[in-house]
Structures are given as structure tokens and as C-alpha cells.
Amino acid sequence: MTKHPPFPISLALLFSLLHATALTALSPTTAPAAAPTLPQPPPTDNNPGATDIASILTQTNSFNIFLRLMKTTQLINQLNSQLLTIKSGGLTILAPEDGAFSELPPGFLNTLSDGQKLKLVQFHVLPDFISSASFDTLTNPVRTLAGNKPGKVELDVISYGGIVNISTGQVNTTINGIVYMDKHLAVYKVGKVLLPSEFFATKKKTIVAAPIHPPAPVTETAKAPEPAKVKPPSPEASPASSTQVVPTVTSGGVRIDVSGTWVFLVLDVVFLRFLNI
Numbered sequence: 001m002t003k004h005p006p007f008p009i010s011l012a013l014l015f016s017l018l019h020a021t022a023l024t025a026l027s028p029t030t031a032p033a034a035a036p037t038l039p040q041p042p043p044t045d046n047n048p049g050a051t052d053i054a055s056i057l058t059q060t061n062s063f064n065i066f067l068r069l070m071k072t073t074q075l076i077n078q079l080n081s082q083l084l085t086i087k088s089g090g091l092t093i094l095a096p097e098d099g100a101f102s103e104l105p106p107g108f109l110n111t112l113s114d115g116q117k118l119k120l121v122q123f124h125v126l127p128d129f130i131s132s133a134s135f136d137t138l139t140n141p142v143r144t145l146a147g148n149k150p151g152k153v154e155l156d157v158i159s160y161g162g163i164v165n166i167s168t169g170q171v172n173t174t175i176n177g178i179v180y181m182d183k184h185l186a187v188y189k190v191g192k193v194l195l196p197s198e199f200f201a202t203k204k205k206t207i208v209a210a211p212i213h214p215p216a217p218v219t220e221t222a223k224a225p226e227p228a229k230v231k232p233p234s235p236e237a238s239p240a241s242s243t244q245v246v247p248t249v250t251s252g253g254v255r256i257d258v259s260g261t262w263v264f265l266v267l268d269v270v271f272l273r274f275l276n277i
Contacts (some may be wrong), residue, residue: 003111056180058188062097063179066124069109073118081123083185090129090184094166094175096193116199121209122146123153123168123196129184135159142159148195151195160270166190169197 070076122145141154173192
């Protein structure tokens with residue numbers, strides 16, 4: 001005959017099994033899923049890290065030469081660093097397309113020194129943010145990063161009827177469109193390469209003065225003897241007697257005397273001697 005466990009023991013085991021099952025159902029079998037990551041906020045005035053001039057200029061594939069000059073002169077690094085820390089104001093870039101560089105004389109860029117290439121690129125950057133509606137408020141001449149030498153590295157900007165004209169003294173062109181614009185950076189497309197007048201300044205000719213020789217010493221020359229002063233004839237003498245030639249008989253010769261006074265004396269002597277003959 002089989003013996004069964006008493007009822008109280010079976011009931012206790014049943015409650016234990018039910019309690020264990022309930023605890024297992026309540027405990028999590030896996031870790032909870034992580035909350036989704038929120039998207040990063042767009043750049044603000046305090047964090048403009050997304051602004052990169054190289055990325056902006058490569059979007060249209062039209063500013064390759066200008067971008068290469070900005071990289072070789074390392075100006076692009078300076079401008080990007082400035083945009084990272086800027087709080088107010090900004091920059092304006094006047095970017096010429098590749099076709100504008102083809103209008104330059106052949107080999108023109110190769111004739112420029114490293115310093116001139118840097119100044120050429122700086123000449124296309126304004127140290128202020130100029131919106132498309134602010135060109136008519138500019139005061140000429142407009143300062144560039146190349147400096148503010150009068151007549152050398154300055155721009156004249158004239159805005160009329162929605163057309164913006166730019167003159168450097170060597171080049172006249174217009175703004176042909178907006179490439180990029182935010183609160184601190186404006187990039188415009190210009191039709192020609194902006195050439196500063198400083199590159200074409202005529203060199204003044206240096207006039208070399210002729211050597212100054214000391215004056216030659218003055219040597220005393222022998223003075224010519226002064227002509228003997230001739231005493232003018234007395235008023236009593238007649239003109240005829242002063243010019244008459246009279247032969248006089250002397251011992252062994254004839255002497256001609258033209259003195260008026262002596263003529264009369266000689267004539268008297270001759271006449272007396274003639275009478276004695």
C-alpha cells in the first residue's frame with residue numbers, strides 16, 4: 001500500500017512554487033533599452049564650429065585657384081580661426097571664379113612673390129561683415145585685410161539699383177552673386193580678380209647728379225703793356241703842319257720829323273744855310 005504525504009506538506013510546497021513563479025515573472029530578464037540620443041543643436045554665436053571656408057568654396061567647384069592661393073598663403077587658417085572665436089561683426093570674402101584668373105596675363109601669378117600673393121588674397125577680404133543690403137552704406141575707400149595705404153590697397157564700392165560695382169584703380173568689376181551667408185560670414189562672387197594699384201606702382205627714376213668739379217685755379221696772365229699816351233697837338237698848330245713830311249739834312253742822312261713845332265725850326269735852319277751858299 002502506497003503512503004501519501006500529509007496534506008499540509010503538499011500545500012506548503014504548492015505555495016512555495018507559486019511564490020517563486022511570481023517572483024520570476026516580476027524580475028526583468030534583460031537590461032532596459034538606452035534612451036535615444038538627442039540631435040546636436042545647430043551652431044550658435046558661441047559655437048560657430050561648422051563654418052569652414054574651404055568647404056564653402058568647394059561646393060560649386062568654381063573657386064579652385066582662389067582656394068589654392070588661400071591655402072598656400074595660409075590665410076584660410078587665419079580666417080577660420082577668427083570665425084571660431086568671433087563674437088560680433090565678421091568677414092566678407094570677394095571670391096573670383098577660375099575663369100577670372102584666366103583673364104590675367106600669362107604667368108602673372110608666377111611673377112608674384114610670396115608676400116605679394118598673400119597681399120593679393122587679403123585684398124579680396126573685408127574685415128567686416130557686409131550683408132547684401134549694406135553695400136550702399138559703405139564709405140569709400142573701403143578697407144581690406146591688405147591694409148589701408150591711400151591709393152594702393154583700397155577699394156571703391158558703389159551700389160546702385162541692386163548692382164554693386166567694385167573698383168581698385170586697376171580693375172572694375174561687379175558682384176555677380178551670393179555664394180554663402182550667415183551671421184558672421186558673407187562670400188560673394190566677383191567677375192574679375194581684384195588687383196591692387198600697389199602692384200603697378202611706377203618706380204621713380206633716380207636722377208644721379210653729375211659730380212661737381214672744383215673750379216680751375218685762376219692763373220695770373222702777363223698784362224699787355226698799355227699803349228703810350230700820345231699828347232694831342234696844341235690848338236695853335238695848323239692841321240697842315242702836323243701832317244707835313246719835311247726832309248731835313250743832317251750829317252750823312254735825312255731824318256723825317258712830323259712834329260709841327262720842330263718843322264718850322266728845321267726849315268729856318270735849312271733856309272739860312274742855303275743863303276750862306
